[in-house]
Amino acid sequence: MELKATTSLKRPGRLGWGQKLGPLFGLLVIVVVVTALEPGFLSLNNIFNVLRQVSINALIAFGMTFVILTGGIDLSIGSILALASALVAGMMVDGQHAVMAVALGLIAGAVLGAFNGAVITYGKVAPFIATLATMTIYRGLTLVYTDGRPITGLGNSGWFEMLGRGYFWIIPVPALTMLLAFGVLYFILKKTTFGRHTYAIGGNEEAAKLMGIGVNKVKIMIYSLSGMLAALAGIILTSRLNSAQPTAGTSYELDAIAAVVLGGTSLAGGRGWIVGTLIGALIIGTLNNGLNLLGVSSFFQLVVKGAVILFAVLLDRRQNA
């Protein structure tokens, strides 16, 4: 008993301050290093640029945070992004109103996600396997729908162009969308019964069930949320490129997982927070942007990015040991 009392001081239940501040500290170090080498990095213009570049990965990673907090994983989000993107672009080409197309795109993402959730809960399939399969199915559906070719000619709806390319005052709209989504999701996770149940399921699913929490329902909603956020990211991407690419979003799930893990959320579930995920996404975005500014080859950038992730996770393990 005595031993437990002392170890728990070192390793608190959710996240301790060390774990919470660690990622932020890491981000600051990277910003300082990049700025020292290339002072242009800290210009307001470039900061908003980074935020815009980060927005798509961050949106996906927010959904992934919920999923990972329950102890699950969602590999299908890159494919959902592509399928939603293609559906929205297709509707716009057919002359559908942009608002309608976007709404239907988001619903499609939610439904695809809910299907993941249903397979995982009622089908009792491990999340990794279930979403590995649907990742392939959704990508296949995208290729079937687009016939493997980009969809262009979306018309010129000013409203739709805003989503990916617009500015609100000096802030890029994608960055604003991402920050708004962050605010809402932070509130949900921290203040609502749904958020509490998310942590409870990840902490101990059996106990959560025995306390009358509708574990299956909550999980389906979480995978649905993840799908919807991927669709939102897809819509932003579509607007930005003014077209839908059948191979869009390939391997985006890995960047999202990286952001979640960099933020200190445990892959075992039950421990973590969404602020960390935002910081994790910013770390990846800053690295990409900084290395570009410094003229590092894109091949070598991958090596650096991977090394940073490995380093961060090793550091986190040492803290936990």
Place this chain on the structure above:
Amino acid sequence: MHIQLKGIHKSFGPVSVLKGVDFELLPGEIHALMGENGAGKSTLMKVMTGLYAQDEGEILIDGAKRQFKHPKEAEQEGIAFIHQELNILPEMTVTENLFLGRELTGPFGMVKQQEMTRRAREYLAELNVFMDVDEVARNLSVGQQQMIEIAKALMTDAKVIVMDEPTAALTDREIQALFAVSRALRDQGVSIIYISHRMEEIFDLCVRITVLRDGQSISTRMIQDTSFEETVRDMVGREIGERYPTRTATLGDVVIEVDDLIGNRFHNVSFNVRAGEIVGFSGLMGAGRTEVMRALFGADTHKGGVIKLNGKPIRIKTPADAIEHGIAFLTEDRKGEGLLLDFSLRENLSLPTLDKRAKGSVISKQQEETFAETKKQKLRVKHHSMEKKVKSLSGGNQQKVVLGKWLGVEPDVLILDEPTRGVDVGAKKEIYNIMSDLAESGVAIIMVSSDLPEVLGMSDRIVVMREGVVTGTLTKEEATKKKVMTYATGGQ
């Protein structure tokens, strides 16, 4: 082996856990180490076996000063430790678990599977334990898993065995088997340090008792010269009076009635519980008691039978349905099923009734805090902040948190599965009082327990199960230990 611990001090940061403890173990004696949770028993044993180094004091083994740097070293010297927590690999068979880390190997490191299987079978038979050695540990009951753990330690040819609450999950028969083996080992000169909260067992098995309180050794007495009352007084530092509260509840109407309930591991189970009544469920491990309760609560599905609440048949398919109907269930596996160890006291207490502390689905922090605070006060969970993670609490306090959580549901039917397992004397008594108060206020209580004195002491009626069927129902007046055991074992 003769072990002497002299003036042991040990602090963790500012917290001083051991403040000069003396303890002596003679060759061939079974020595009980008692004390409330947090008294320092586990820490003392960990110092003795080299997991912690003491700040002050010395350890003498057969008269010579000795300091183990690591538990492995103590093990090699012949000191085996049976931990309270199970260290069983659930996906491995009984044999594989028994021989883990010391597999019998032939040429080229080939594992001698048949030889190990044969030896495992022999060994368990010697312990009077009967289980399929090829069965995967996951499919065994907690009691059976515990027996594997015990068998593992006994296999090491130890000279000293430390047993930390070995019987918490065992049935009477398994306990008797363990005692028989312990006595046989004692007669061969093996010493045993026996840590337990169960008085009857200690007085049955041990020769001497050392009591710790607040990190100090209070007394060492011969069993024949002491009594329950004296030992309890040494442990808590005051008189605690009768162990079981005097029950005065008047029984009301039948609240819950179960007719011919059929499930996976039980069939045609019928019983009822009236308002204000405590019905004890007794039986051997694996008799199906927990399974019946899980079905009643909707944690498992049942195949047939009727559950009636206040005379009306109800359908229970999930725990949420049961809670809706005012049924609460405290599970036997507190850490695995009862609590979210990473959650704080507040979050655990409010979880089953979180909807009531929320507007829409936004949690009202203030309402949640008030609710949790009231429950904490009522159950006297002491010295802990609401924000503390429950995994750092003692067993007794954890159990109170689980109880408090369910009281928030304001249940009409409260099912308690092993409510005092791993809980110290003081907290046990408090839990009994809470049960008694609840019964008084008209709650129908079902208590599944493998602690026979507890069942006899607390129940108004006792339902006994054996191999999935109810073999007898006894009233408080007619129940004796012998009668209950007869029904539980099928009469020998």
